Amino acid sequence: MKFDVAIIGGGLAGLTCGIQLAEQGKRCAIISAGQSALHFSSGSLDFLSYRPDGSAIDNPLDALAELAKHSPEHPYSLLGAECVKQMAGQAERLLQDCGLHFNGSIDHNHLRVTPLGTLRATWLSPVEVPTAAINSPLSWKRIAVVGIEGFLDFQPQLAAGSLAEQGIEVTTDYLHVPALDRLRNNPSEFRATNISRVLDLPENTELLAEELVRLADDVDAVILPACIGLENAKSVSLLCARVGKPVMLVPTLPPSLLGIRMHQALRRRFQQLGGQFMPGDSVLRAEIDGQCVKKIYTRNHTDIPVVADQVVLASGSFFSNGLIAEFDRIYEPVFGLDVLDASQRGDWTQENMFSPQPYLRFGVKTDQTLRGTVGGKPLSNLYIIGAVLGGYDPLQQGCGAGVSLVTAQYVAQQILALAEVAA
Numbered sequence: 244m245k246f247d248v249a250i251i252g253g254g255l256a257g258l259t260c261g262i263q264l265a266e267q268g269k270r271c272a273i274i275s276a277g278q279s280a281l282h283f284s285s286g287s288l289d290f291l292s293y294r295p296d297g298s299a300i301d302n303p304l305d306a307l308a309e310l311a312k313h314s315p316e317h318p319y320s321l322l323g324a325e326c327v328k329q330m331a332g333q334a335e336r337l338l339q340d341c342g343l344h345f346n347g348s349i350d351h352n353h354l355r356v357t358p359l360g361t362l363r364a365t366w367l368s369p370v371e372v373p374t375a376a377i378n379s380p381l382s383w384k385r386i387a388v389v390g391i392e393g394f395l396d397f398q399p400q401l402a403a404g405s406l407a408e409q410g411i412e413v414t415t416d417y418l419h420v421p422a423l424d425r426l427r428n429n430p431s432e433f434r435a436t437n438i439s440r441v442l443d444l445p446e447n448t449e450l451l452a453e454e455l456v457r458l459a460d461d462v463d464a465v466i467l468p469a470c471i472g473l474e475n476a477k478s479v480s481l482l483c484a485r486v487g488k489p490v491m492l493v494p495t496l497p498p499s500l501l502g503i504r505m506h507q508a509l510r511r512r513f514q515q516l517g518g519q520f521m522p523g524d525s526v527l528r529a530e531i532d533g534q535c536v537k538k539i540y541t542r543n544h545t546d547i548p549v550v551a552d553q554v555v556l557a558s559g560s561f562f563s564n565g566l567i568a569e570f571d572r573i574y575e576p577v578f579g580l581d582v583l584d585a586s587q588r589g590d591w592t593q594e595n596m597f598s599p600q601p602y603l604r605f606g607v608k609t610d611q612t613l614r615g616t617v618g619g620k621p622l623s624n625l626y627i628i629g630a631v632l633g634g635y636d637p638l639q640q641g642c643g644a645g646v647s648l649v650t651a652q653y654v655a656q657q658i659l660a661l662a663e664v665a666a
């Protein structure tokens with residue numbers, strides 16, 4: 244199997260890199276072992292949300308200079324502020340071309356409502372998610388938070404409690420939609436994506452709208468758990484029109500409907516552009532000659548290697564098995580790349596679980612152009628993108644999706660530039 248580019252991992256980083264390359268005519272394969280972080284995410288994309296002192300960042304591009312001083316190993320610091328700005332703008336356009344509609348832009352972060360009703364700074368939020376400007380309250384005075392009876396992955400009272408602390412008048416209630424009764428009888432199947440498969444049916448939209456009109460009589464806006472609109476945002480805009488006021492979604496515990504919808508849209512776009520997506524397969528090992536990756540071998544195609552001019556590693560962090568932790572070592576399992584870590588086991592974590600955890604910054608080391616290294620020497624055709632990279636803390640800094648998108652765009656650009664030189 245011969246491709247121009249083989250990408251290992253089909254999460255946010257791998258897919259957006261593949262889309263950018265396929266748009267420019269590159270023959271790409273994405274080999275992807277399983278679900279990605281998107282399936283568990285909020286659906287909002289963070290670029291750079293918090294300073295080391297925990298304060299929220301309003302203008303993330305202005306904060307890059309400060310970041311370079313205190314986190315020189317951060318992927319943004321390696322690439323430089325001007326490049327990061329360009330790549331972020333490119334990523335915004337790419338997402339739009341995939342039919343994904345977000346509120347927000349790289350010029351200003353905003354606050355999104357979390358499942359607990361608190362506010363968290365972020366870069367882009369799906370249009371249905373309630374948001375406010377940094378340091379500003381939500382614009383509604385009275386909100387109804389409506390749960391779904393028997394649905395354990397979102398508790399309206401918890402969200403309402405925090406919203407009320409922000410001075411908002413909040414009511415809570417539950418949806419009564421008989422169409423959900425059969426699903427409700429099986430609690431383990433009563434999850435966001437399954438619920439949306441019922442609520443998104445055209446025959447149920449009117450029933451749902453009637454119920455919301457009843458519950459939202461004297462409020463300015465309604466907040467529901469994200470259990471509607473698995474395919475696209477259409478069902479929610481229909482509801483808004485029918486109810487006559489904003490109907491908004493907040494993320495639930497996983498599976499994340501908003502994240503899965505994003506994943507599906509990106510995968511669809513990649514395949515429409517001619518990309519080959521190989522789901523459920525994993526890269527086990529690679530053949531390296533000199534400093535060049537020659538062949539990669541997967542679990543499903545044991546004796547037929549994937550051969551590509553350029554290889555991109557987008558295999559995620561510990562969560563996706565892109566990094567493996569044993570008792571006394573951290574390693575990258577496919578190529579045995581150099582990693583940034585702490586040599587002493589005791590330095591991997593901090594006892595206070597709310598403190599920033601050092602292991603979150605562990606990951607693959609690269610040169611300035613994001614090529615992976617073994618024994619300090621770069622492999623000439625292996626690029627590293629997304630959560631498998633080291634040097635940053637996606638939780639404390641609030642930069643997970645931004646690093647994936649920016650590094651994916653940067654590496655796609657590097658590969659395209661190489662092809663131009665060769666032509």
Ligand SMILES: Cc1cc2nc3c(=O)[nH]c(=O)nc-3n(C[C@H](O)[C@H](O)[C@H](O)COP(=O)(O)OP(=O)(O)OC[C@H]3O[C@@H](n4cnc5c(N)ncnc54)[C@H](O)[C@@H]3O)c2cc1C
Nearest residue numbers: 252254255256276277279280285289526559629630643644
């Ligand atoms: C639970 C969770 C929730 C998060 N929520 C948010 C959020 O709400 N907002 C935000 O900005 N950031 C969030 N993040 C940060 C997140 O890391 C990034 O936003 C981003 O989605 C990571 O994308 P990625 O493509 O780099 O890696 P991943 O999404 O982890 O994807 C890696 C993919 O590679 C595959 N893979 C691994 N090894 C192999 C192999 N050998 N062969 C083939 N395939 C392989 C995996 O199966 C997986 O599909 C979250 C992270 C986690 C873990």
